[in-house]
Amino acid sequence: MSFVNPLEGGPTIVAVAVGEAEGARCAAAALASAAAEVDRPSLFVDVGGKAPRPALLASGAAQKLEERLGAHLPDLGAAARGQVCHLAVSAQPDGLEAASAAIAVARGSTAVLHVPPDLLQATLDGETGPRPSGVLLRADLAVDRPLVGLAVRDLIVRGVAVAVLKRRLGWMVERRALFGAMPADGSGGLPPRLLRRLGVLSTDMEVRAQALEAAS
Numbered sequence: 001m002s003f004v005n006p007l008e009g010g011p012t013i014v015a016v017a018v019g020e021a022e023g024a025r026c027a028a029a030a031l032a033s034a035a036a037e038v039d040r041p042s043l044f045v046d047v048g049g050k051a052p053r054p055a056l057l058a059s060g061a062a063q064k065l066e067e068r069l070g071a072h073l074p075d076l077g078a079a080a081r082g083q084v085c086h087l088a089v090s091a092q093p094d095g096l097e098a099a100s101a102a103i104a105v106a107r108g109s110t111a112v113l114h115v116p117p118d119l120l121q122a123t124l125d126g127e128t129g130p131r132p133s134g135v136l137l138r139a140d141l142a143v144d145r146p147l148v149g150l151a152v153r154d155l156i157v158r159g160v161a162v163a164v165l166k167r168r169l170g171w172m173v174e175r176r177a178l179f180g181a182m183p184a185d186g187s188g189g190l191p192p193r194l195l196r197r198l199g200v201l202s203t204d205m206e207v208r209a210q211a212l213e214a215a216s
Contacts, residue, residue, distance in 0.1 A: 010110040011199045014132040018139035023168035028114035030177035034184040035110035035200035036083035041065050043111040045099045048091030055081040072105045082180020134161035134198040163197040
């Protein structure tokens with residue numbers, strides 16, 4: 001199998017928890033939701049997660065991506081949720097291969113993968129799955145600052161964009177994110193500077209983010 005270079009399509013971002021930090025999965029969903037646009041849905045892949053259920057509300061673009069994934073990869077069980085298409089794969093090498101195939105089908109869309117910490121190295125190496133363009137670390141710096149520092153330095157050396165989410169998102173924001181309904185300019189969502197660092201803000205989204213920052 002040949003794997004996708006994320007720079008040829010949309011960004012591919014990996015989200016992972018550092019230490020005992022909570023909320024990495026929802027942060028990944030929030031990132032995918034923030035990167036989605038009306039005519040270009042995002043892809044959220046939960047590695048080792050449970051199969052998603054379709055939402056009552058989903059954009060036409062997300063539904064079309066669900067149909068494409070179903071036609072090419074019927075065993076993955078993708079589900080359109082808001083402006084995002086969700087799917088889950090196993091936390092095994094074949095799961096990362098399936099994630100890579102899904103990203104190929106969704107070429108041009110931002111892809112966000114939530115991975116268990118023990119799979120981060122394999123994901124970065126890109127030998128059994130998609131090679132990421134960026135990494136979002138969900139970390140509690142009061143506990144894991146030295147470990148975060150080591151991880152950030154390693155990612156910078158690799159030429160991978162990296163951002164650190166220091167606090168877990170609020171409960172309501174997490175729920176909206178899992179339903180694919182947490183836009184980049186949504187209150188309480190991911191900071192615009194974090195989205196910029198990971199390269200998921202379009203021109204229109206950048207304008208909205210600047211207006212949000214000016215108002216805060």
